[in-house]
Amino acid sequence: MTTTKRLVLAVYAPSLMGGDDRTLAAVHGMERALPGLRLDWEVTEKRQLALLPQRDEWLAKAAAQGKFPFVCNGNEGFPVMLSGLTTPASQAPGGQPLLDVHAKLPLDAAVITAAAELLERIAEGARAFWGHATPDGAALDIAYQIAPTLEGPPSPRRGLPPLKLIQHIRSPEIPYYLGWLNYWSEAAARAIGFPDPARDTELLSRSRRTATGGWIVQLTEAPLDLDDPAHLEALKRTYERFPEIGGRAAP
Structure with a gap:
């Protein structure tokens, strides 16, 4: 039995405010990026799927309360889901509360083709500082870069650099880590020093x-697979190029 690979997408944005339209913008953007997708189902407290006949009104009401509820496409054979949560100021970079928006999709040919547009539309709909879209296998390895151990600091796999905990990053514009596809807002790009035409020729060719x-x-042409030495080297090389990512730059 094979396990279905998934694309994990996350963007990090300012927290929701009353009357905020970013929840709807992110949902609508995701639907536009993947033709035929309709995120008009929720999961009830009894863990059952329920259709949302007035989805947009329901989302707007939740957003007014500072919430980004879980929505999905209701298709158990091709599950697509999107949701958001708030990171409180005490646990967020720069002491500013954040809206974290997360999506998961099956990693098939259609999703791979649409992945960059999916990331862009969700990120810009949420007015995010930064974000990424990464296959779940590589995302697990990357998660070890920020996961504390019993001894204290992270112990990353595959020779990847350890990164600071989120709350120790100095500002929300600085990405915590890299992914296969990366969304950097204008402010985020400025914070990490991208682009430098003399140093970023290869990255710019895929940007x-x-x-x-x-x-x-985009770090690699094909979805990031860290079992591929060329992909692992591309990830390491990009971390070396941008020491601000993950809070590794000297103060």
């Missing part, structure tokens, strides 16, 4: 600007 002046930066 594009967004409508708001941000960047979609």
